[in-house]
Amino acid sequence: MQVQEGRDKFIQAWGTLGSSWGINRTMAQIHALLLISHVAMSTEEIMESLGISRGNVNMNVRSLMDWGIVHKELRPGDRKEYFYAEKDIYITAMKIMRQRRKRELEPLIDIMTQLKQVKPDETKEGLALTKAVHDIDHFAQQADTLLNAMEKMSSNWFTQQFLTLLKKIKPI
């Protein structure tokens, strides 16, 4: 496979996968494009490369920056903004995880907190509800703690300690 073909395939694939990762297709394609570009790109260049509108680029680039996986670069004497992707894949993965925790886990915890207010009664229905709420809340708290801990650790920890840990737990 040649490089140009590979690049196209990469962008295409990252875009498709994006959907199943909860990132929309265009956002993922822009991210892919920037990931494999060795220079920062302007809005125009992104529009051109992917054949999408200015508004679309603008919105999605902004989301990518919110997530902290794409950054802006300003060049002296140039009013355009240039964008480049975080190149460390572990940091990138961490930031994506962080967003997902926000979107998936936090609302869950909030709602369970509310539902713990349900006045327990002794009907079977009441007990089933109370148990479900309790279990889910407990689980969500644990997952949250775990993800928080992982986030605090550096990509350094990841590359070194994490592998060691994996080797230890693997042969169960």
Place this chain on the structure above:
Amino acid sequence: MQVQEGRDKFIQAWGTLGSSWGINRTMAQIHALLLISHVAMSTEEIMESLGISRGNVNMNVRSLMDWGIVHKELRPGDRKEYFYAEKDIYITAMKIMRQRRKRELEPLIDIMTQLKQVKPDETKEGLALTKAVHDIDHFAQQADTLLNAMEKMSSNWFTQQFLTLLKKIKPI
């Protein structure tokens, strides 16, 4: 808050959260309904409770069974099928994780494997692509190993609990 209000809120909330968990709203609502029901429910009852069509219940119940978080119960002398949810939240979470690994990680690994075939050249573009593919592939492999390990550990944990219980009932 009263029990009935709590139940409605629970179903509503689980449905909303489902979307951000990659489960569709109805599928999640059916799951919620079964989670807090102390008895197995028929298609009719689910339709009625959630106000949705027969086809919709059928499709989503089938998906839930594919995921292994809802099961079917047959009653002698009754041709209807009754459905109930896995009540252990850890097992449920594990099964959901497993589906997500399938949908999110496996395609990623497949595509990176393909892209590793790109003939590396010495242009900056070529090198950036090669590096990105390498890094992502490495990361995906690690994540896959980790999730597999977790899955194994939990079933292990589960088996152990089960064995302990067995010993208590009938000492070998």
Place this chain on the structure above:
DNA sequence: CTACACTTTCAATAACTTCTGAATGGTTTT
């Protein structure tokens, strides 16, 4: 064999999400 009680499938459509392109707004150059 026929009626019945259910489950499954599927084409049409409804609901939701993403994208466009034109309008708006702010800043710098002429």
Place this chain on the structure above:
DNA sequence: AAAACCATTCAGAAGTTATTGAAAGTGTAG
């Protein structure tokens, strides 16, 4: 002060995904 340049917003268009309801399929009992 006007023109040029670029970012941002947003209402409607396009595209995608979920839902319905009716038809087809399956198995059982009379």
